[in-house]
Amino acid sequence: MIDVMHLEKYKETNRIEAKKALGGLPDSLWETYSAFANTLGGVILLGVEELSDKTLRPVDLPDPEWLLSDFWEIINDKRKVSRNILTHDDVQIKRIYGKHIIVITVPKIKKGEEPIYIGGSVYTGTYKRSGDGDYKCSVEEVAEMLRANSEL
16 A cells, blocks of 8 residues: 555555654554554554654654554454454554554455444444544444445
């Protein structure tokens, strides 16, 4: 989807999200996971910051293996995330410009599947992607997603 060896060519979009993650996994990571899965899919870059000119730059994760371990524990916890749709191939540590980042490729959910949501409630924890940001779906949007899925 993107060539991480040339991060400077990219900006955050409806399919790319950068998060520094220097203090651990940010809570907003799960909103973005839900949003990408429920919209078009996308790539989450941990250990990458967005500069004032909107370009992306790696910041070097001090312990990417620990972050990955934490990531897999949380994404498989149904109290936090409704469903894990990722495989180990979708989540990789990369080294660019001598710095470690984590690249998470989130696929779009298949037609007929319930939306991915966080926090235990499909009606209050479902997100979608618009432009370069995530937004919480309204109860009406979630109901429409569930209705469309049941009609398949």
